[in-house]
Amino acid sequence: MRAAVGNRGGADYLDPMTDLPPSLQAWFDARGWALHPHQRTMLARADEPATLLIAPTGGGKTLAGFLPTLAELGEAPPPGLHTLYVSPLKALAADIRRNLGHPIEGAGLGIRVEDRTGDTPSSRKRRQRADPPHILLTTPESLALLTSYEDAARTFAGLQRVVVDEIHALAESKRGDQLMLALARLQKLAPRLRRVGLSATVEDPAAIASLLARHPDPCAILQADPGPEPDIRMLVTDEAPPWSGGGAKYAIPAVLEEVKRHRTTLIFHNTRAQAELFFHNLWLANEDALPIGIHHGSLDRGQRERVEAAMVRGDLRAIVCTGSLDLGIDWGDVDLVIQVGAPKNVKRLVQRIGRANHRYNAPSKALLVPANRFEVVECIAALEAARAGELDGEPRGRGPRDVLCQHILIAACSGPFDADDLFEEFRSAGPYAALTRAEFDACLDFCATGGYALRAYDQWQRLQRRADGRWQLRDPRSAVRIRQNIGTIQDSDTLKVKWRGRGGAPLGEVEEGFAASLSKGDTFLIGGQIVRYEGLRELVVEVTRSPGAKPKIATFMGTKFATSTQLSERILRMFRQDSWPDLPAHTAQWLALQREVSRLPSPGRLLVESFPHDGREQMVVYGFAGRNAQQTLGLLLTKRMEEMGLAPMGFVSTDYATLIWGLDAVTDPAPLFDLAALEDGLDTWLAGNAVMKRTFRASATIAGLIERQVGGQRKTGRQATMSSDILYDTLLKYDPDHLMLRITREEAMRGLVDFDRIREMKARVGGRIDHVRLSRVTPLAAPLFLEPGRVPVRGSADERLLEEGVTRLMEDSGLAEVDAGMSKPKWRVPF
Structure with missing residues (x-):
């Protein structure tokens, strides 16, 4: 067997025993390519109703998913859609189309492959519905839109296979719930449909298999040989990391040296703002003028595509990036990955590591760069977990009902439906297997009337029941507006950024809130350039070049990751060691000093420190519950302290601790952690809080109560916020048990508020609280005083x-x- 060279994933393809079209077999034979065992098994199991393939990055898993399709279609395939490929990224679909084209064109097969995403021209989309290709590559949003048309039954009548790539990434969000409901619809239109899920990083294969399968049918799980162990190390730097901060500026010289030693380096960051700042500092230190690019989701699409093209050509030595390059696209000859900042999640780290040496028989190479002193501990914990193959992830729980409401409207767009049939269809989707009829009926009533408080308004009277008992759109013309608002991705409210002047080229986008904070002459970073704010014109931020000024940093939207529960537990176990030979000396000495003057947090117990500092009483709670939960804990604890007369003044939170300052010392922290009292306080705090209004806006948009697109025009963030806030206040006053308010609370509790992590923390520690009273700040608490984002308490x-x-x-x-x-x-x- 000989490995394939220069193809996506470095796949070893086929052996002579497979029943592939002769011309395709000859094309493979001419290159001396043979199958990996998991690829042979995928061909042998082609008739399985559902299969989850877990194979390492570079293991040819995408081709393994398509091999049965190529075998079944043959050299003279009949017309009609045979296989649907779904990926999280538009660019990944385009990448697959390019790579599938090599064997198909090389063997002269008559197989048509096309992609369909938001970037596909409308004329081609119309043609694809009437005359679909043999293989269609798409995204969850485009698939949901396809199922909403009246001709969906004809389009999908001959569908045989669905391949879901990077299924782990979809399973972590509402996009996965949306996709599984769409697959349930496809299964009804094409009963013989077979499902395939592909991933390199699955922490719980049984859970993903349950998500993929048609409930209650089983899903086969195939795990490939993981290949060679990755080469992961900490980057050695001359300067120690700072106590706080996320920029990792101290590591720039060492990073540049690594870039010089490798062909192409991907430098990952957890946020877009951190990527911009690092790129700026890296470029200032780039005395050798190495070609370096930046890539993230807030940049203009044209700029991203130019960077991608340069990567494929091998023109760039390094690319500073975010999660926009996480997934399985093969961008050129990458031989090193650098992760700046603690990865927060082992699964994410493994996924990013796989971008280097994207071949099955070559170990991936990665370096971790902690941004601050505590992240040294996080990075070592993540590195050890990755070496041990221990992935992490939070359970998704039941499918959210705002997505369910959207799919009821999608079903109505495609034609009249029977409620009983639709209920059973939804229950066949893994995330909704436990859906009750009462829950379904509440969603159906909401879609039909808007709910008790809104049923008098025509705009929310969207469905009606026919004489035969079937449901249909009250006004068929509303289908256009529903289709315009399909999707679960909730972008932050952003404004375009362009160069000033007629026909100014676009640079990207920034959040409305950041734009509102700018005055003429202010400077900020975008796309690695320092620009000067000149004004706002027709909802466009106009800028000019300002290379010499000190920039602000645009507050780019994007996920701010919280350290996973599993990684936090590993860090707590590390603290129990007598010594830390694997840690740098400066960090090991820091932890030893903490143990000497106070204690180190430990599994199964909650450490609370209190001490005076700067004329105020300080309390530090080491909950290790993740940033969102620690932030919520700060809000609830200060509320409890206020009720108990302890006069709190403010707090600040990180992934591992919350620091609270005030006028009075806490002598007994135990009463503060009464879970029932905390939850009562949460309900009171949430009722009128901006967090709830923000969550309501997102869920109400997904459920179809609020439209972001009207007549093809997108509402501004301010318009959407005003309308959603008015609706929220109205429902809270007149219909507090409204379905959307119940959904909002559920989403807030498991999303922005993350109260489940607080419950988990309380269950983990029980009543075992170690309160240490000290005379001064402790080593572990010191970085908290440098942390930004302090929240005052009035x-x-x-x-x-x-x-x-x-x-x-x-x-x-x-x-x-x-x-x-x-x-x-x-x-x-x-x-």
């Missing part, structure tokens, strides 16, 4: 400080004695 502390200030003023002026009736003033106050 309450009794303000009143006490005001009273103390007035008292001091009176004492200084002699008025205190007069007020007490003890003496007359020594001098007259000129009032």
Whole structure:
């Protein structure tokens, strides 16, 4: 057997025993390519109703998913859609089309392969519905839209196979729920449909298999040989990481040296703002003028495509990037991956590592660069977990009902439906296997009427029941508006950024909130360039070049990852060691000093430190619950402290701890952690909070209550926010049990608020709280004082400080004695 060279995934393809079209077999034979065992097994199991293939990056898993299709279609395939390929990224679909084209064209097969995404011209989309290709490559959003048309039954009548690539990435979000509902619809239109899921990083194969299968049918799980162990190390730098911050500027010289030693390096970051800042600093230090690019989702599409093309050509030595390059696209000759900042999630780290040496028989090479001192510990924990093959991930739970509401409307767009049939169809989708009829009926009533408080308004009267008991659109013309708003991706409210002047070229986009904070002359980074804000014109941020100024950083939207539960547990286990020979000396000494002056957090217990500092009482709670949960914990604990008369003044949170400061010392923290009291406080806090309004806007948009696209025009973020806030306040006042408010609370609890992590923390520690009272700041607490994002608390502390200030003023002026009736003033106050 000989490995394939220069093809996606470095796949070893086929052996002479397979029943492939002769011309295709000859094409493979001429190259000396043979099958991997898992590719042979995929061909042998072609008739399985559902199969999940877990194969390492570069293991030829995508071709393995397509081999049965090529075998079944043969050299003279009949017309009609045979195989549907679904990926999380538009660019991945285009990449697959290019790579499938090599063997198909090389063997002269008559197989038509096309992609269909948001970038596909409307004329081609119309033709694809009437005359679909043999293989169609698409995304969950485009597939949902396809199923909404009246001719969907004809388009998908002959469909035989669905291949879901990078299924782990889809399973982590509502896009996966949307896709599984779409597959349930396809299964009804094409009962013999077979499903294939592909992934390199699955922490719970049984859970993903259950998601993929048609419930209650089983799904076969095939795990390929993982191949050679990856080469993962910490980057050695001359300078120690700082105590706080996320820029990793200290590591720039060492990163540049690694770039010089390799052909192409991907430098991953967890946020777009961090990527911009690092790219800027890297470019300033790039004295050898190495060709370096930047790639993230807020940049203009044209700029991203230019960077991608340069990568494929091998013109770039390094690309600073985010999750936009996480998944399985083969971008040129990448031989090193650098992860800047703790990866927060082992599965994400393994996925990114796989971008280097994208071949089955070559180990991936990666370097980890902690941005600060605590991230050294996180990176070592992630590195050890990756070497041990221990992936992580949070359970998704039941399918969300806002997505369910959207699919009821999608079903109505395609034609009248029977509620009983649709209910059973939805229950055949893995995420909705436990759906109750009462839950379904509540969603159906919402789609039909808008709910009790809104049923008097025509715009939410979208469905009606016919005399035969079937449901249909009340106004067929509403199908256009529903289709315009299909999807679960909720972009942050953004504004385009362009060069000033007529026909100014686009640069990308920034959040509306950031744009609103700019004054003329302010500078910021975008696409690695420092630009000067000139003004806002027709909802476009106009800028000019300003290379010499010190920039602000655009607050790009994007996921801010929280450290996974499994990784946090591994860090806590590390703290139990007597010593830390695998850690750099500076970090090991820091932890040893913490143990000497206080304690280190440990599994199954909650460490709480309290000490005076800077004229205030400080309390640190080491919950290791992730940033969102620790932020929520700060809000709830300060609320409890206020109720108990402890006068909190503010807090700040990281992934591992929450620091609270105030006027009074906490002598017994145990009463603060009563779970029932915390949850009651959460309900009160959530009711009128901006978090709830933000969550409501997202869920109401997915469910179809709020439209972001009207007549082909997208509402501005301010317009959408105003309309959603009015709706939220109206429902809260007149219909507090409305379905959308119930959905909003569920989404807030498991999303922005992440209260489940607080419950998990409480269950983990029980009542085992270690309270250590100290006279000064501890080593582990010190970085928290440098952390940005401090949240002030307005309450009794303000009143006490005001009273103390007035008292001091009176004492200084002699008025205190007069007020007490003890003496007359020594001098007259000129009032």
